[in-house]
Amino acid sequence: MRRKKGLSIFQKLFIAFLGVGLITLTISGVVRYRAKKGFIERTIKSQLTDSRERSINYFNRTFTIPIKKDLGFIEQSSSLNNFLTSQRDEALLTKPPAERLFLHFTKMPESIYLSSRFIDSKGREKIITVGKKRVRDYATIDHFPNNVLYRRIYSLFERLKEENVGSILFEGPFRYKNNKHTFVIGISKMEPEIGGFGGAIIFLCDLTGYLNYLSDIKFNQIPIAFVFRPDNHVMLSPEKEASPGPDLYQSQEENINDALFVSSSIKLGSNNNVLLNLALIIPRKIFSSELKNALIDSVLIGVCLIIFVGFVAFFISMRLFAKPIEELSRGTGRIGRGDLDYRIKIETHDEIAQLADEFNRMTESLQKTTVSRDMLIQEVNERKRTEEALKESEEKYRTQFEEALDAIFIADAEKGIIVDCNHAASELVGRAKSELVGKHQQILHPPEEIEGEFSRTYKQHLKEKEGQALEAHIITKNGEIRDVSIKANIFEFKGKKFLQGVFRDFTEQKRSEEEKKKLEAQLQRAQKMEVVGTLAGGVAHDLNNILAGLVSYP
Incomplete structure (x- = not known):
């Protein structure tokens, strides 16, 4: 029974395409707005997160890792131990090497260390270096200059006394000379002779370079970095009058009413205490207008594309679908009736042509079943031989390795x-x-x-x-x-x-060579002794002859 002819396939496709296009136009406004908004926010969040991670990694490379390494190096240095264990009359010889050790870390132009010092267990400064200079104006815990630096230094000293030897603590950040943001960090030194607390090694570190690095972080040429001290005091702000609230840094990755931001705490020291709080903030007004324009353009482009593609699809379907489908239908009928020599010929490069190629390959497969089976057996045998050769090679290597x-x-x-x-x-x-x-x-x-x-x-x-x-x-x-x-x-x-x-x-x-050298040395000493003995015998003989003549003289 023949089916009643209805709409052709390309007519159905065209109607379906127009229907989908109308539905898409109806809901595209809301969907595209949300999608675009989400995409922009995710992109910005991703950029902010990457910038935050790079900032933290920069701090670790510039401060955390070098400071831990340098403090540990000085704490273990023999020159400082020699100075601490020397007597008063030996100090003139042992102190200069220790001072040169401290100078090594402060004299470099790009050094993060503004000064370094050693304070003994009784709170007396013994070594001070500032830049390329040694400073001999020492203070003690009972008498020190009344300025923010020394208050921080001796506060840190008292804390280090209560910690285990080798602990690293810090004080700050705080402003010092030329209004620089700085902090002091130190390590408790072990007394080299009896153990226990032997003093503190303290660096004054400059945060200017790191704050300059953060100020260069921008979005659309606008600085976005804020830095806070642990007490919520703002250290860096692109717009001081628009500084965010004191609780801003406590959130990790949240939206607030008028901004997108990410934040993190920068930690330091053995106790992993917070030194700085970093926040990267982008106000929504920066990208809201761009989002609106992008959505308008996208909707207009979508409408134009749907209209254009609709007409193009109609004419292409009329030209490309009808004839290939007829050829495909005729070819599948002949193949179904057993004509395995027939090949479907379609010259297009679309899914219909791919389907025709699959029918042709299926026909070829049916013709080559026996050949394919033999090739499969041969391939299985070849794979077995390869696996056996590989196993033999592995066993040979393992034997050579073990023996x-x-x-x-x-x-x-x-x-x-x-x-x-x-x-x-x-x-x-x-x-x-x-x-x-x-x-x-x-x-x-x-x-x-x-x-x-x-x-x-x-x-x-x-x-x-x-x-x-x-x-x-x-x-x-x-x-x-x-x-x-x-x-x-x-x-x-x-x-x-x-x-x-x-x-x-x-x-x-090596032991045999050392033994050989030892025996050769003993032989040389024996030969030297033999020569000395011979010489002594000759001298004694001549002396006896002279004495005999003197005795026999009347």
């Missing part, structure tokens, strides 16, 4: 975690493989070989000395120190970098 005479360690190049080692490696350090895998490579070396997070040779192999043999010391489980030569190379596996180190133990060789 190598030299110790081999493999570690994550970035983290330093040991991921594998061979039997020789376990014997070298006297630890089972389970005790090594998953541990940091620092476990292989004595403390004096460690520099920061990694051993000295590990860092060198990661950089300029990859592939070179470097001498180092390792420590066994029972504490024995052995001499090794390490040659390491970086390789990549599954997107991660690893460092493979080959450790060759030459402890016995």
Whole structure:
């Protein structure tokens, strides 16, 4: 029974397209407004968040990390320990090296340190440097200048006395000379001879550079950064008369009535106390007019596009859909009747042509079923041979790795975690493989070989000395120190970098060489003694002859 002919497919598509277009025009105002508004707010929030993270990272790179490193370096320095343990008559010799150490941190033009000082456990200033100069005008806790700097310094000193040795605390921020925003930060120093609190190392730090960096953060050429002290006092504001309220910094990422903003606290010290509160704020009036204009343009463009595309779609559908669909219908009928040699020919480049290509490929697949099956069997066999060869290669490598005479360690190049080692490696350090895998490579070396997070040779192999043999010391489980030569190379596996180190133990060789040198030295001393003995015998013989003549003389 033949179906009654109705609307053609392209007529249905055109009617549906017009219907969708009208519905879209009806609701597009509200939808596009909300979408555009959300997009702009998300974009601005994302930019604000990125700027906030960059600001915090900049502070960490400029202040947090260097200050912790520099204070720790001075606290552990031998020159300061020598000065503290020297007698009064030795101080003239031990004090200059300690002062040069402090000068190193304040003399650089771009240094964040305006001054540095050391205050002993009794509250007496012993070392002061300001810029490139040493200052000898010392104060004590009982008698110091009545200014904001010394009040902050000795307040910090009293707090450090109550903390554990090595604790880092700060005071501020506050304004000092030339109205600069500054803060003081210090570390409690261990008394080198008896332990306990031995004094405080204190830096005066300048925040001007960081505030200048924040003032350059702009949106549409308008500064947007606000900085507050912990007591809510404004330190930086693009428009002082329009400064936000004191509770602004407490919210993280919220909308307020007339602004978009993000905020964060910048923390410092061992107790992670708040130094500054940062807020990046954009008033809505900056982008509201831009949002309105963008929406008007989008609606007008949408209306024009719908009208234009409607007419174009009608004529294209008339030209491109009818003939290809007829050819597709005729071709599928012949293929359905068993004519597998027939191919549907459609010269367009649309979905109908893709559908025709799929029918053609299906026909070819039916013709090549037997060939395809044989090829599939061959491919399966080839894959099995490949897997067996790969397994054999892995077993061969594992055998060579485990039976190598030299110790081999493999570690994550970035983290330093040991991921594998061979039997020789376990014997070298006297630890089972389970005790090594998953541990940091620092476990292989004595403390004096460690520099920061990694051993000295590990860092060198990661950089300029990859592939070179470097001498180092390792420590066994029972504490024995052995001499090794390490040659390491970086390789990549599954997107991660690893460092493979080959450790060759030459402890016995080194001991033999030292023993040989000792025996050679003993031989040389024996030869010298023999020469001296021979010389002494000759002198004694000549002396006896002279004395014999004197005795026999009448």
